[in-house]
Amino acid sequence: MMQxxxxxxxxxxxxxxxxxxxxxxxxxxxxxxVFFAQFVKGRTYAEIRAVEKYxxxxxxxxxxxxxxIYNDPTEKDIQAAQKGLEEVTDKLSSGQYDVVVLDExxxxxxxxxxxxxxxxxxxxxxxEKTEVIVTGRYAPQELIDKADLVTEMKEIKHYYSxxxxxxxxxxx
Amino acid sequence: MMQxxxxxxxxxxxxxxxxxxxxxxxxxxxxxxVFFAQFVKGRTYAEIRAVEKYxxxxxxxxxxxxxxIYNDPTEKDIQAAQKGLEEVTDKLSSGQYDVVVLDExxxxxxxxxxxxxxxxxxxxxxxEKTEVIVTGRYAPQELIDKADLVTEMKEIKHYYSxxxxxxxxxxx
Numbered sequence: 001m002m003q004x005x006x007x008x009x010x011x012x013x014x015x016x017x018x019x020x021x022x023x024x025x026x027x028x029x030x031x032x033x034v035f036f037a038q039f040v041k042g043r044t045y046a047e048i049r050a051v052e053k054y055x056x057x058x059x060x061x062x063x064x065x066x067x068x069i070y071n072d073p074t075e076k077d078i079q080a081a082q083k084g085l086e087e088v089t090d091k092l093s094s095g096q097y098d099v100v101v102l103d104e105x106x107x108x109x110x111x112x113x114x115x116x117x118x119x120x121x122x123x124x125x126x127x128e129k130t131e132v133i134v135t136g137r138y139a140p141q142e143l144i145d146k147a148d149l150v151t152e153m154k155e156i157k158h159y160y161s162x163x164x165x166x167x168x169x170x171x172x
Numbered sequence: 173m174m175q176x177x178x179x180x181x182x183x184x185x186x187x188x189x190x191x192x193x194x195x196x197x198x199x200x201x202x203x204x205x206v207f208f209a210q211f212v213k214g215r216t217y218a219e220i221r222a223v224e225k226y227x228x229x230x231x232x233x234x235x236x237x238x239x240x241i242y243n244d245p246t247e248k249d250i251q252a253a254q255k256g257l258e259e260v261t262d263k264l265s266s267g268q269y270d271v272v273v274l275d276e277x278x279x280x281x282x283x284x285x286x287x288x289x290x291x292x293x294x295x296x297x298x299x300e301k302t303e304v305i306v307t308g309r310y311a312p313q314e315l316i317d318k319a320d321l322v323t324e325m326k327e328i329k330h331y332y333s334x335x336x337x338x339x340x341x342x343x344x
Contacts, residue, residue: 169202
């Protein structure tokens with residue numbers, strides 16, 4: 001069997017988490033099982049409601065408190081992320097999932113919620129078939145070097161600059 | 173009511189159509205209705221099977237023959253795309269959809285299957301609430317100038333360069 005690839009979606013543009021959900025939907029359509037871990041985030045977004053209601057082969061779990069984005073992370077934020085990484089390490093090695101998404105893991109790295117060494121240990125201990133998707137701004141160069149596929153989602157323009165706020169069903 | 177925005181996802185990296193499917197999933201989770209038009213493409217990909225099986229609020233329709241990508245488009249390709257644009261013009265103005273995706277419309281423009289004037293007429297005739305997502309490489313500058321949000325998906329690296337081929341459930 002071919003080893004699962006490691007994808008990284010990074011950059012400051014809209015579409016990273018969205019692409020990870022799209023890839024999960026595609027995998028579901030091919031009969032694959034997906035584990036979708038969200039670091040940092042801790043709110044039930046519309047895409048999670050859709051998955052929970054309609055797509056039982058995709059399991060979403062959040063490991064964040066969703067409150068430090070504009071402040072420094074606290075000890076609780078770090079604990080939540082590290083507990084998440086432990087769980088995800090098990091999911092990756094279990095062989096139960098065809099695709100494991102580590103949403104916002106690059107943000108968790110950026111805020112030093114866990115180290116790249118720990119993240120890479122988890123990824124490289126994955127079952128052979130398991131494809132890994134890492135999202136989030138600020139992916140470190142070392143992660144980019146190790147990954148098999150890297151797309152930078154680059155913001156060319158955004159309506160936020162016109163004062164339009166995030167809307168349910170479009171941004172979250 | 174706020175006017176729906178126009179998003180453009182372009183660039184040579186993986187994640188454009190995938191992000192459009194992710195956005196459709198998110199919209200579905202918020203109770204919204206989606207019309208997902210695919211130009212150029214004419215094969216039933218895994219993501220379409222998932223949508224047809226699990227997500228009745230998303231309608232996918234293809235307006236392509238999927239065979240000219242490595243050749244010049246034929247009269248039949250042009251007819252399929254133009255018929256598609258006519259249908260999509262109606263869907264956009266109908267007020268029945270919260271989100272309309274024009275997948276690979278930028279590719280259709282690039283191959284002159286229809287003109288930017290015709291595409292923009294369709295988009296600007298949309299019902300007020302309707303959000304529009306345009307994907308595909310080579311989005312022309314004039315479309316970028318008119319859009320409200322533009323993300324360039326930029327390929328930093330891709331495993332295709334290692335000789336790994338597109339896989340069901342991951343690429344299609």
